[in-house]
Amino acid sequence: NAGVTQTPKFQVLKTGQSMTLQCAQDMNHNSMYWYRQDPGMGLRLIYYSASEGTTDKGEVPNGYNVSRLNKREFSLRLESAAPSQTSVYFCASSESRLAHNEQFFGPGTRLTVL
């Protein structure tokens, strides 16, 4: 099992460009999450999908959109990238119907917006 995979691993964008970060999990988890991590800020939730067909905003959703393509895949789109979106992005999944289940994280995407 690959667990949670993310592509790309690194990306450099110019201000105003768009891109989509891809995430897939092979653990048959119902919930998937997108976080960003900035120095001193911890992990901040951007969007999450509690189950296939649903998405909800997290703490910092502005400037992002998401798509839960199917149970395995959850993508994050930046429509018009800004330097403030320079960050490390982590995707996570969880079998969250049970409150005690933990999240599993992907390797991250390091994004720089110039």
Add this chain to the structure above:
Amino acid sequence: QKEVEQNSGPLSVPEGAIASLNCTYSDRGSQSFFWYRQYSGKSPELIMSIYSNGDKEDGRFTAQLNKASQYVSLLIRDSQPSDSATYLCAVRGSGTYKYIFGTGTRLKVLA
């Protein structure tokens, strides 16, 4: 007040000592509590989870939960230089699929 609070550190301990990491949370209805370890440039990995008041031990790690005080801690016994990392506390709130993370405590184990 932040929902999950941790001292950012760095917390420096000598090799072989006990490292004590602390976390407080604001949602009294929170059900599940998790400690993740994150090495520089890597993704978080689960160390311990705890759901009931009291202690839970796994090898050199002990998680402690006190719901009345809204406090969860992680003890690392016989600390090793390889334990040097940032430790993230995460809380699963009541009636939600969301996990809220603290900003993490950086631990340095000195050889």
